[in-house]
Amino acid sequence: MSLSIDRAIEESISSKLGRESEKRRGWTRSQLASIVALSVRHARDLEGLSVCPNLETLVLVGCKMSAIEELPRLDSVVSLTVEDSALKSLVGVGRWRLFSLRVKRDLIEDLEPLMELPRMKRADVTGNPISQSSRGVMIPQLVSRGIEVEYSSEREWGITLRLHAAGLPFSYYRTTSGFRLSRPGLDFSDKPESGHPFIEPEEMEALLSGPLGSLRETMHDLFQREDLMWPKGER
Template identity: 40%
Template structure:
């Protein structure tokens, strides 16, 4: 079983309970919070039956259905990853779901999470139904929802239509681009160039290649390259 464990998951677990050669069911059951960076295979998480909070950053995962059932999981955050589908999210009894800066267009599976209290879908190219139907429905239920503005979503849709799989979001410092997942960068959670909406709109219309080139402009990047 351990031989098949994703190296990123193994590293995250080792930080908490030490060398894998000493792992046993008792030790693994002490882990209720896990922060994983750059995983590509989530099946190994099934060894953590007491997991209540899971944070996945910069992972190469297309769908939540690839995540094994974790009975106690209540908080799930997937950031700067290649997530395209929320199918299967209803198998978890989540109160908190954060999916910032992914590739999500459709979010209707979230409306079937009965006890959801908080949802963050910032930085996703949501479709019209998600923006006009699903999000209002969730807010009407009392769910605290965070999402991108319609202007940001429109620019993301245009980028994706032009073959640019990027996210666009407003941070506390300004508007930034990101490259979710591991297909285009080894550091999807960093190196996010600043670009104003008007400039981005012009670049998309004029030359999509110039949008991609923004990631090579060190003067625009935050966090800075190391």
């Protein structure tokens, strides 16, 4: 194979195929064609995914990508997850016949491309800086088509928008354990899916109302505080 393959993708494929195929030179076309589900973390070049032509379920976590169009054409994909990856543009997503799309904690503003997915049943856009138009128009339209859409509450969404307006491409979201802050993509962390500090909405709003000059440094400092890595009740 002459195609250059990102190490993270190579490791994922080797893990999927088992120890007998740990090294890339040991892969056969039939083995690669047998892979229908793959999970990749921290890849910086996604072209290598094209060696698995029959993928149906693809999970990308903390990978370097800003647009769906950066993915190679994989016609069999019906379930796509791109999380913590600084994905901003969904243009081109209509190339797939997706049933499920999870794009949590990315940088997506425009949801209109999702209207190109007539077979979609589930979409999760939690933790994105969704535009006013997409939140007020596109999400209701998707729901009216019978699509189950998960998205941030107005308060979390509002804080995320304020962060972006301040030049901080972060995501603020809620889990069953509490409210957390994340930094999508690989610009700030090699593992952007982990190390998300717990911080209450009131604290976030107070920080965002403070001096803009020190805000960026303060926000980045939150990710270095060990005391914020657990919910309040567990500290």
